[in-house]
Amino acid sequence: MFGINTVTKALGSVCLMVLLANCGGADGDAAAQSQNLEGFTPAQIFERGEFELQRGHTGDAAHFFSEVERLYPYAELTKQAVIMQAFAFHSGGDYENSRGAAQRYIDFYPADEDAAYAQYLLALSYYDQIDEVGRDQGLTFQALQALRTVIEVYPDSEYTNSAILKFDLAFDHLAGKEMEIGRYYLRRNHFPAAINRFRVVVEDFQTTSHTAEALHRLVEAYLSLGLAEEAQTAGAILGHNFQSTDWYEDSYKLLTSNGLKLRDRGNNWLSQIYRQSIKGDWL
Numbered sequence: 001m002f003g004i005n006t007v008t009k010a011l012g013s014v015c016l017m018v019l020l021a022n023c024g025g026a027d028g029d030a031a032a033q034s035q036n037l038e039g040f041t042p043a044q045i046f047e048r049g050e051f052e053l054q055r056g057h058t059g060d061a062a063h064f065f066s067e068v069e070r071l072y073p074y075a076e077l078t079k080q081a082v083i084m085q086a087f088a089f090h091s092g093g094d095y096e097n098s099r100g101a102a103q104r105y106i107d108f109y110p111a112d113e114d115a116a117y118a119q120y121l122l123a124l125s126y127y128d129q130i131d132e133v134g135r136d137q138g139l140t141f142q143a144l145q146a147l148r149t150v151i152e153v154y155p156d157s158e159y160t161n162s163a164i165l166k167f168d169l170a171f172d173h174l175a176g177k178e179m180e181i182g183r184y185y186l187r188r189n190h191f192p193a194a195i196n197r198f199r200v201v202v203e204d205f206q207t208t209s210h211t212a213e214a215l216h217r218l219v220e221a222y223l224s225l226g227l228a229e230e231a232q233t234a235g236a237i238l239g240h241n242f243q244s245t246d247w248y249e250d251s252y253k254l255l256t257s258n259g260l261k262l263r264d265r266g267n268n269w270l271s272q273i274y275r276q277s278i279k280g281d282w283l
Contacts, residue, residue, distance in 0.1 A: 042068050042075040049084060058092030066101075079105075083114050086121045095125040116150065116157035123147045127166050130173060137177050143170050175205035175214075182217060191221045202237075202273065206283055212238060216247040218270070219254060228260055233270040235262035240277050 037045055049064035065088060068081035082105045089098035098121060105118040123146035129139050147170065150163035182197030194217065201214035215238045222231035235255050238248045239262045255262055264274045276282040 037064075037067050038071060042072040042077045042081075045071070046077050046081055046084075049081070049088070053084075053088055053091075058088045059094070062088035062092070062094070062097070062101075079109055079112065080114075082108070083118055083121075086118060090121055090125060090128075095129055098122075099125045116154035116159055119146065119150050119154065120157075120159040120163060123150055123163065123166070127170060130170065137174055140170050140174055140177075144174075171205065172208045172210070175201050175208040175210040178205065179210045179214060179217075182214070186217060186221060189224070191225050195221045199269070203269075211283075212242040212245045212247040215242070216251045219251045223254065223258060228258075229266035230268055230270055231255065232260050232263055232265045233268065233274055235260075236264050237270065237274050237277055238262070240274070241283060 045064050045068050049061045049068070052058075052064060053061035062085050065081040065085040068075065069078050069085070072078055082101055086098050086101035086105065089095070089101060102118045102122040102125065105112075106115055106122070109115060109118075123143060126139050126143035126146055130137075130143060131139070144167060147163045147167040150157070151160055151167065154160060178197045178200050182194045182201070185191070185194035185197065198214040198217045198221065201208070201210050202218070205211065215234045218234040219231045219238075222228070222234065232255060235251045238245075238251050242248050252262060264271055273282055
Protein backbone atom coordinates (compact mmCIF):
# COMPACT_ATOMS: atom_id res chain seq x y z
CA MET A 1 0.00 0.00 0.00
CA PHE A 2 1.31 3.41 -0.95
CA GLY A 3 2.08 5.95 1.76
CA ILE A 4 0.68 9.45 1.77
CA ASN A 5 4.05 10.94 0.77
CA THR A 6 4.33 8.69 -2.27
CA VAL A 7 0.83 9.55 -3.44
CA THR A 8 1.42 13.26 -2.89
CA LYS A 9 4.67 13.13 -4.88
CA ALA A 10 3.02 11.26 -7.73
CA LEU A 11 0.14 13.72 -7.87
CA GLY A 12 2.62 16.57 -7.84
CA SER A 13 4.46 15.13 -10.84
CA VAL A 14 1.20 14.70 -12.75
CA CYS A 15 0.15 18.25 -11.98
CA LEU A 16 3.55 19.51 -13.08
CA MET A 17 3.19 17.75 -16.42
CA VAL A 18 -0.31 19.16 -16.89
CA LEU A 19 0.80 22.69 -16.06
CA LEU A 20 3.87 22.52 -18.26
CA ALA A 21 1.83 20.99 -21.07
CA ASN A 22 0.08 24.32 -21.34
CA CYS A 23 3.41 26.14 -21.55
CA GLY A 24 5.10 24.44 -24.47
CA GLY A 25 4.80 23.03 -27.91
CA ALA A 26 6.39 23.78 -31.24
CA ASP A 27 3.15 25.34 -32.52
CA GLY A 28 2.59 27.67 -29.55
CA ASP A 29 3.55 31.29 -29.12
CA ALA A 30 7.17 31.37 -28.01
CA ALA A 31 6.87 34.55 -25.96
CA ALA A 32 3.83 33.29 -24.07
CA GLN A 33 5.51 29.96 -23.45
CA SER A 34 8.62 31.60 -22.03
CA GLN A 35 6.61 33.91 -19.76
CA ASN A 36 4.64 30.97 -18.37
CA LEU A 37 7.81 29.03 -17.65
CA GLU A 38 9.26 31.70 -15.40
CA GLY A 39 7.35 30.28 -12.45
CA PHE A 40 9.03 26.88 -12.64
CA THR A 41 12.39 25.70 -11.35
CA PRO A 42 15.24 24.62 -13.66
CA ALA A 43 14.68 21.01 -12.64
CA GLN A 44 10.98 21.16 -13.50
CA ILE A 45 11.60 22.68 -16.94
CA PHE A 46 14.42 20.23 -17.60
CA GLU A 47 12.15 17.35 -16.61
CA ARG A 48 9.58 18.51 -19.15
CA GLY A 49 12.28 18.58 -21.81
CA GLU A 50 13.13 14.97 -21.03
CA PHE A 51 9.43 14.09 -21.12
CA GLU A 52 9.02 15.61 -24.60
CA LEU A 53 12.17 13.90 -25.79
CA GLN A 54 10.83 10.54 -24.68
CA ARG A 55 7.66 11.25 -26.66
CA GLY A 56 9.71 12.00 -29.76
CA HIS A 57 8.81 15.71 -29.72
CA THR A 58 12.35 16.86 -30.35
CA GLY A 59 11.46 20.47 -31.15
CA ASP A 60 9.49 20.88 -27.93
CA ALA A 61 12.26 19.15 -25.98
CA ALA A 62 14.88 21.51 -27.40
CA HIS A 63 12.65 24.46 -26.50
CA PHE A 64 12.41 23.45 -22.84
CA PHE A 65 16.14 22.75 -22.56
CA SER A 66 16.87 26.13 -24.13
CA GLU A 67 14.55 27.80 -21.63
CA VAL A 68 16.58 26.34 -18.78
CA GLU A 69 19.64 27.99 -20.30
CA ARG A 70 17.86 31.29 -20.93
CA LEU A 71 16.03 31.65 -17.64
CA TYR A 72 18.69 30.15 -15.38
CA PRO A 73 22.09 30.68 -17.03
CA TYR A 74 23.99 29.97 -13.80
CA ALA A 75 21.97 27.02 -12.56
CA GLU A 76 23.64 23.67 -12.02
CA LEU A 77 21.40 22.04 -14.65
CA THR A 78 22.16 24.62 -17.33
CA LYS A 79 25.30 22.88 -18.51
CA GLN A 80 23.39 19.65 -19.05
CA ALA A 81 20.54 21.55 -20.69
CA VAL A 82 22.90 22.90 -23.35
CA ILE A 83 24.16 19.46 -24.36
CA MET A 84 20.60 18.13 -24.32
CA GLN A 85 19.60 20.94 -26.67
CA ALA A 86 22.28 19.83 -29.11
CA PHE A 87 21.07 16.24 -28.87
CA ALA A 88 17.38 17.14 -29.26
CA PHE A 89 17.99 19.42 -32.23
CA HIS A 90 20.13 16.78 -33.92
CA SER A 91 17.56 14.06 -33.29
CA GLY A 92 14.98 16.24 -35.03
CA GLY A 93 17.23 16.97 -38.01
CA ASP A 94 17.76 20.62 -37.05
CA TYR A 95 21.49 20.43 -37.68
CA GLU A 96 22.20 24.17 -37.67
CA ASN A 97 20.76 24.68 -34.18
CA SER A 98 22.39 21.47 -33.01
CA ARG A 99 25.76 22.88 -34.11
CA GLY A 100 25.06 26.12 -32.29
CA ALA A 101 24.25 24.41 -29.01
CA ALA A 102 27.18 22.00 -29.30
CA GLN A 103 29.58 24.85 -30.04
CA ARG A 104 28.31 26.82 -27.02
CA TYR A 105 28.97 23.82 -24.83
CA ILE A 106 32.51 23.50 -26.18
CA ASP A 107 33.13 27.23 -25.72
CA PHE A 108 31.76 27.42 -22.17
CA TYR A 109 32.76 24.00 -20.82
CA PRO A 110 35.85 22.87 -22.77
CA ALA A 111 37.22 20.76 -19.91
CA ASP A 112 33.93 19.08 -19.03
CA GLU A 113 33.52 15.34 -19.47
CA ASP A 114 30.78 15.88 -22.07
CA ALA A 115 32.92 18.20 -24.20
CA ALA A 116 33.98 15.22 -26.35
CA TYR A 117 30.34 14.34 -26.94
CA ALA A 118 29.55 17.96 -27.83
CA GLN A 119 32.36 17.93 -30.39
CA TYR A 120 31.11 14.59 -31.74
CA LEU A 121 27.57 15.99 -32.10
CA LEU A 122 28.99 19.02 -33.89
CA ALA A 123 30.79 16.71 -36.31
CA LEU A 124 27.66 14.62 -36.83
CA SER A 125 25.69 17.75 -37.67
CA TYR A 126 27.91 18.07 -40.74
CA TYR A 127 28.41 14.38 -41.42
CA ASP A 128 24.70 13.55 -41.47
CA GLN A 129 24.15 16.21 -44.13
CA ILE A 130 26.68 14.90 -46.61
CA ASP A 131 24.92 14.77 -49.96
CA GLU A 132 25.14 12.21 -52.70
CA VAL A 133 28.31 12.05 -54.77
CA GLY A 134 28.24 14.73 -57.45
CA ARG A 135 27.05 17.65 -55.34
CA ASP A 136 28.97 20.36 -53.49
CA GLN A 137 31.19 18.79 -50.86
CA GLY A 138 31.69 21.74 -48.52
CA LEU A 139 29.87 19.92 -45.72
CA THR A 140 32.15 16.91 -46.23
CA PHE A 141 35.23 19.06 -45.62
CA GLN A 142 33.63 20.56 -42.51
CA ALA A 143 32.69 17.09 -41.27
CA LEU A 144 36.28 15.93 -41.77
CA GLN A 145 37.64 18.89 -39.81
CA ALA A 146 35.20 18.38 -36.93
CA LEU A 147 35.79 14.62 -36.84
CA ARG A 148 39.54 15.17 -36.83
CA THR A 149 39.10 17.37 -33.76
CA VAL A 150 37.32 14.54 -31.95
CA ILE A 151 40.13 12.16 -32.87
CA GLU A 152 43.00 14.48 -31.99
CA VAL A 153 41.64 16.43 -28.99
CA TYR A 154 39.74 13.56 -27.37
CA PRO A 155 41.72 10.45 -28.38
CA ASP A 156 40.61 8.44 -25.34
CA SER A 157 36.91 9.25 -25.51
CA GLU A 158 34.23 6.67 -26.25
CA TYR A 159 33.41 8.53 -29.47
CA THR A 160 36.87 8.33 -31.03
CA ASN A 161 36.44 4.98 -32.77
CA SER A 162 33.17 6.07 -34.32
CA ALA A 163 34.77 9.36 -35.37
CA ILE A 164 37.63 7.48 -37.06
CA LEU A 165 35.19 5.29 -38.97
CA LYS A 166 33.13 8.26 -40.10
CA PHE A 167 36.28 10.19 -41.02
CA ASP A 168 37.37 7.35 -43.31
CA LEU A 169 33.91 7.18 -44.90
CA ALA A 170 33.80 10.95 -45.45
CA PHE A 171 37.32 10.87 -46.91
CA ASP A 172 36.25 8.08 -49.24
CA HIS A 173 33.23 10.18 -50.17
CA LEU A 174 35.48 13.03 -51.32
CA ALA A 175 37.49 10.63 -53.46
CA GLY A 176 34.23 9.40 -54.94
CA LYS A 177 33.41 12.97 -55.89
CA GLU A 178 36.69 13.29 -57.80
CA MET A 179 36.08 9.95 -59.53
CA GLU A 180 32.58 10.93 -60.59
CA ILE A 181 33.84 14.14 -62.19
CA GLY A 182 36.79 12.32 -63.78
CA ARG A 183 34.52 9.69 -65.33
CA TYR A 184 32.28 12.47 -66.62
CA TYR A 185 35.21 14.06 -68.46
CA LEU A 186 36.46 10.69 -69.68
CA ARG A 187 33.11 9.80 -71.25
CA ARG A 188 33.21 13.08 -73.14
CA ASN A 189 36.80 12.58 -74.31
CA HIS A 190 38.08 15.50 -72.22
CA PHE A 191 41.16 13.47 -71.35
CA PRO A 192 43.43 16.11 -69.73
CA ALA A 193 40.60 17.20 -67.42
CA ALA A 194 39.85 13.57 -66.54
CA ILE A 195 43.53 12.89 -65.82
CA ASN A 196 43.67 15.82 -63.42
CA ARG A 197 40.80 14.36 -61.37
CA PHE A 198 42.19 10.82 -61.30
CA ARG A 199 45.60 12.17 -60.36
CA VAL A 200 44.08 13.86 -57.30
CA VAL A 201 42.71 10.50 -56.16
CA VAL A 202 46.03 8.73 -56.69
CA GLU A 203 48.08 11.42 -54.95
CA ASP A 204 45.75 12.66 -52.21
CA PHE A 205 43.25 9.85 -51.63
CA GLN A 206 45.41 6.78 -52.20
CA THR A 207 44.16 5.06 -49.04
CA THR A 208 40.53 5.06 -50.22
CA SER A 209 38.62 2.39 -52.10
CA HIS A 210 38.84 4.36 -55.37
CA THR A 211 42.58 4.21 -56.02
CA ALA A 212 42.66 1.07 -58.16
CA GLU A 213 39.93 2.39 -60.47
CA ALA A 214 41.66 5.78 -60.67
CA LEU A 215 44.84 4.08 -61.91
CA HIS A 216 42.91 2.08 -64.50
CA ARG A 217 41.16 5.23 -65.71
CA LEU A 218 44.57 6.86 -66.05
CA VAL A 219 45.62 3.94 -68.26
CA GLU A 220 42.55 4.55 -70.43
CA ALA A 221 43.02 8.31 -70.59
CA TYR A 222 46.76 8.24 -71.32
CA LEU A 223 46.33 5.61 -74.04
CA SER A 224 43.64 7.77 -75.63
CA LEU A 225 46.15 10.64 -75.74
CA GLY A 226 48.89 8.38 -77.13
CA LEU A 227 50.99 8.70 -73.98
CA ALA A 228 52.11 5.09 -73.70
CA GLU A 229 54.81 5.60 -71.05
CA GLU A 230 52.39 7.12 -68.55
CA ALA A 231 49.80 4.43 -69.31
CA GLN A 232 52.34 1.66 -68.76
CA THR A 233 53.53 3.17 -65.50
CA ALA A 234 49.97 3.48 -64.18
CA GLY A 235 49.53 -0.18 -65.09
CA ALA A 236 52.74 -1.08 -63.25
CA ILE A 237 51.47 0.62 -60.09
CA LEU A 238 48.25 -1.36 -60.41
CA GLY A 239 50.22 -4.58 -60.84
CA HIS A 240 52.35 -3.94 -57.79
CA ASN A 241 49.55 -2.87 -55.43
CA PHE A 242 46.23 -4.12 -56.79
CA GLN A 243 46.99 -7.27 -58.75
CA SER A 244 43.99 -9.12 -57.31
CA THR A 245 41.48 -6.53 -58.54
CA ASP A 246 39.37 -6.45 -61.70
CA TRP A 247 40.86 -3.05 -62.46
CA TYR A 248 44.29 -4.63 -62.82
CA GLU A 249 42.86 -7.29 -65.12
CA ASP A 250 41.19 -4.64 -67.28
CA SER A 251 44.36 -2.58 -67.51
CA TYR A 252 46.44 -5.66 -68.31
CA LYS A 253 44.15 -6.59 -71.21
CA LEU A 254 44.03 -3.02 -72.47
CA LEU A 255 47.79 -2.51 -72.42
CA THR A 256 48.78 -5.92 -73.81
CA SER A 257 46.21 -5.60 -76.59
CA ASN A 258 48.11 -2.48 -77.63
CA GLY A 259 51.46 -4.30 -77.52
CA LEU A 260 52.49 -2.67 -74.24
CA LYS A 261 53.74 -4.01 -70.92
CA LEU A 262 52.90 -2.98 -67.40
CA ARG A 263 56.20 -1.42 -66.36
CA ASP A 264 57.66 1.85 -65.20
CA ARG A 265 58.59 4.02 -68.16
CA GLY A 266 59.96 7.51 -68.46
CA ASN A 267 60.32 10.09 -65.71
CA ASN A 268 56.83 11.39 -64.93
CA TRP A 269 54.70 11.90 -61.82
CA LEU A 270 53.52 8.29 -61.97
CA SER A 271 57.13 7.07 -62.02
CA GLN A 272 57.71 8.83 -58.72
CA ILE A 273 54.68 7.12 -57.22
CA TYR A 274 55.82 3.77 -58.59
CA ARG A 275 59.22 4.16 -56.90
CA GLN A 276 57.56 5.21 -53.65
CA SER A 277 55.32 2.18 -53.91
CA ILE A 278 58.30 -0.16 -54.37
CA LYS A 279 59.91 1.31 -51.24
CA GLY A 280 56.65 1.01 -49.30
CA ASP A 281 56.22 4.76 -48.96
CA TRP A 282 52.91 4.89 -50.82
CA LEU A 283 49.57 3.49 -49.61
